Amino acid sequence: MNLNVTNSPLTEEQAAKANELLASLTPEQKLWFSGYITATQHIGGSTTGEASDSVTTNDSAANLPSGSAQSNVAQPKARDITVLYGSETGNAQGVAEMFGERLQGLGHTIEVKGMDEIKPRNIKKVEDLFIVTATHGEGDPPDNAIELHEFLHGRKAPKLEGVRFSVLALGDQSYDHFCQTGKDFDAKLEELGAERLYERVDCDVDYDEDAEKWIAKVIDALNEETGSTAQAEEVVSETIQSEKQQKHSKANPFYAEVLENINLNGRGSAKETRHIELLLEDFNEEYEPGDCLVVLPENDPELVKQLIETLDWDPEQDIVINEDEDKMTLQDALTRHFEITRLTKPLVQKAATLFNNDELAKKETDSDWIKSYIDGRDLIDLIQDFKPEGLKPDDLYGMLRKLPPREYSIASSYQAAPDEVHITVGAVRYQAHGRDRSGVCSIQLAERIEPGDTVPVYLKHNPNFKFPKDEETPVIMIGPGTGVAPFRSYLQEREELELEGNTWLFFGNQHFRTDFLYQTEWQSWLEDGYLERMDVAFSRDTDDKVYVQHKIKENAKLFNEWLERGAAIYVCGDEKYMAKDVHEAIKQVISQERQISEDDPEEFLKQLKRDKKYQRDIY
Template sequence: MNLDVTNSPLTEEQAAKANDLLSSLTADQKAWFSGYLTAIQHIGDNSKSTQTTSTEASETATPLQTGSAQSNVAQPKARDITVLYGSETGNAQGVAEMFGDRLKGLGHTVEVKGMDEIKPRNIKKVEDLFIVTATHGEGDPPDNAIELHEFLHGRKAPKLEGVRFSVLALGDQSYEHFCQTGKDFDSKLEELGAERLYERIDCDVDYDEDAEKWIAKVIDALNEETGSTAQAEEVVSETIQSEQQHKHSKANPFYAEVLENINLNGRGSNKETRHIELLLEDFNEEYEPGDCLVVLPENDPALVNQLIAVLGWDRGQEIKVNEDGDKMNLQDALTRHFEITKLTKPLIQKAATLFKNDQLTEKEQDEEWIKDYIYGRDLIDLLTDFKTTDLQPDDLYQLLRKLPAREYSIASSYQAAPDEVHITVATVRYEAHGRERSGVCSVQFAERVEPGDKVPIYLKHNPNFKFPKDNETPVIMIGPGTGVAPFRSYLQEREELDLEGNTWLFFGNQHFTTDFLYQTEWQKWIKDGYLEKLDVAFSRDTDEKVYVQHKILENSKLFNEWLENGAAIYVCGDEKHMAKDVHEAIKQVIAKERSISQEDAEEYLKQLKRDKKYQRDIY
């Protein structure tokens, strides 16, 4: 915040000089200068007192004579701040690092690190502890948070009196155990005696606004505790504006032109997988293999029209879309702002209040009923099954969450094509409860996006899925279906950098003839030496289904030899089945080939994760 004649008692000339000086100072210099001014004020006050002795005056002047920022005025002791993140895909890490940067900008001493980068027993040495954590799967901690989570919930957990804390939890309301890891840390830190500096905030998939609120409130609480005069909201606001000017985001997307939109599957396939190429001319940001492209989708216009008909409202009516009172017409709000294709437990609970439908009010008390009902249903189903005349247009923002952005692993190399980005999108279509259903973004690409159209996008870097850039580390890549996308990116980059060999890809899908995604490219990389080994599993081409985990077991001896030679493992794709089955297969290989127990094999894999040599991008 710059000083001027309207926000300070300074003249225009004085304000200009002060701004020039302040802009040139470091954080430490600003802190010293603040103490200097405080001391001067204290001296002035003392000089007016007839009871100030020469000894007292000498003592008061000493800090100025020695260059110290201290005075006889009691100053709150500065406390060290530790920000820990539990992150699987990089969201929590990104928020934690942004929070740390803002704290440093306010002059605080801050250390930001992953939960696996702190020795659990050292947690008792922390003064101010702020945790930003995602929840993985069905209520589990992210991989890098497991050890600290287990330690704090175990018998060796220390007492934490004197530690102040706050927790920001990231999650997805469509999962039963929403933000569970954040809730676990929050309750356990309190149980161990730590003092909650600010209440936990639980964020849904659209976490930006809630994260900003938490950051601002925590900074306010810190300032209040330390006696700081920093205006957190103004500093945060200015920082946000600066961040938005320098990179694209959900609030500031880049509209990328579609260059290609191709179906990768052959005729007769049960699947439809789109290869999308987007133009990044004037984008001015780089990406790496393992990073994601985030797309801001739109709901299907036919589904929106059907929903408006069920509601019986005027599609052109202006409605509130948030607590701030911002408005959009109903058609646009249901198309681009609200999620209408998925039900969640919180939505059902809100609907029970807003609908004033006795049957829904009764059923909402039964958690098992909610869990069963929301599966495969949408807002139209809810309005049809539980009719209401009490729901008003301006109630929608209280009922519906924002339409979540969609993240796709990047399938191209910036080094090979800096003005383009490619993604691989599996089209989702299915039937449930007597109606045809479809994926919001995938079917938008499959049916309503053509070359020449523009799509709002931005980048999301994934620091937890990074590939080696040398030719010394063997790399094992496991990616069935669209999980192969980041490995296409990596092989493109290796070709561009002329890094040959030391790569092994496991790929799987249903049929060889129709579902071998990017087949000619893999074969070319094998021929040219950039891909050393390729193993494929096509589950529907044999009487007994064969998946990538079976290919890992078939190659047990060689797989272990690669690990002994320092190989790094990368897994991308489905979490619920594939990733778990692959993990078990690798564990079996290690136990068998090294003649060790399953427990020791599991510990070996944990160490690989700590060493960043077993990385997963699973969803």
């Protein structure tokens, strides 16, 4: 309602000014302003000389920030809130920081930090504790959460009566130990006597909406406990809209024009690695070496066609795609919205209910069978192997998860080319269970995207993979295959900033002749001094396969000397094999060169991680 001379005691000029001010305020600012006026009225009396006890107290005064003039107005009790995150790639940290921003203005003391930034024994001093954590590998805590996780599960863990908490867990349903770290923290905090303020929420790879709901519900729970009248849904909704206007995201992607799409591998290679350059003109956001570009992919149209034909459905039929009953055509939903190329245990369990297939209903109770069956199979396999009866198109949203975005390490420097971003993409093709298979996004980029086309993208900053910006700190980079992408970004930036020396790259691939990615650029940086040293391993060029970890051990003495000079180690690439083998190789080098026991190198590397001198971007 707009104020005017007929519905308020204001003059026309005062009403105009008040309307202009109110239109510019956020919901929490309006609540504060309302409370401020009520408080000052209550303290100083009315301007007409009426007794102060005739003024009706406005409930919104409860939202006045501490320190405001309101000594006679009842206030909610401010809380000391600690938000801790366990993050490997930055997702959990991003959510935690966003949560902290949402809590600002509610009158509480807010502290957001990584789990490795709090002394474990101080956890008992926390008043309200909110944990946002990813799960790494097969149910393991992220690197920065290991120490706190071990402490709370150890004999020295304190009793936590008086601590209130809630946990948001990020994970991937395709893994057996889905959201295990979040489940661990949730159960242990309760066991130690803490009070659960709001139930744990487990998020799949497409975590945005579930995270938003958890944030809103936690704020509601806080408001209920403290007597605040702030409406979380309204505050969160307004903040989300503001954030969408400020930067690009999954909900607000930037459509980047493709400038180049080049195969980096030579003729005869068993691999196909695409170098893709995208135009970011008018993007208005900066990135750094180590950050990621997120691509919103589409499923292969041939696969979508085959799936629709298998189900014998109408591709133009409108179907429900979420709980809000938003709709798309079946064709669009299977192309852009639902994941159809990967099976998960929850998907098979839901299908057992929806398919009305007796054989599937019997098998889905066997966890070992599900684990074996889903490996390398997709939705078409499931439908062909267990023919559904009575399955309807609107049943899909209750069974399928959203098509997850794909993240690629940025291979270019913003400082060198601010209107461009480059990514390095390995095309994934394989055969399983009698059918040819392919990666969703990698094959879209390799086969169906040409210069002039546009791709929906947004940035994801990776605070856990940041490079030094000086000449003094030695930097060791280990990146076989496409894992070399962030190091190309870093060397481009060093060239732009004229930072020479103190850089050592380990690169590996199959063949020198066909698979030496960005070969001429590395050679140029070596000649110009921006790259001091490079060791390469081409595994298929020798009788005995040689990998980057072998090159590390071959250069053990020099590698240790770099560490003694304060070198920072960066590893990018495959998690399952390469990252573990490299980790073990570094431990062997430290043990051998320093003549220390096997346990000491692990502790040394843990300290490097705490000092941000051992960082990994592994997948």
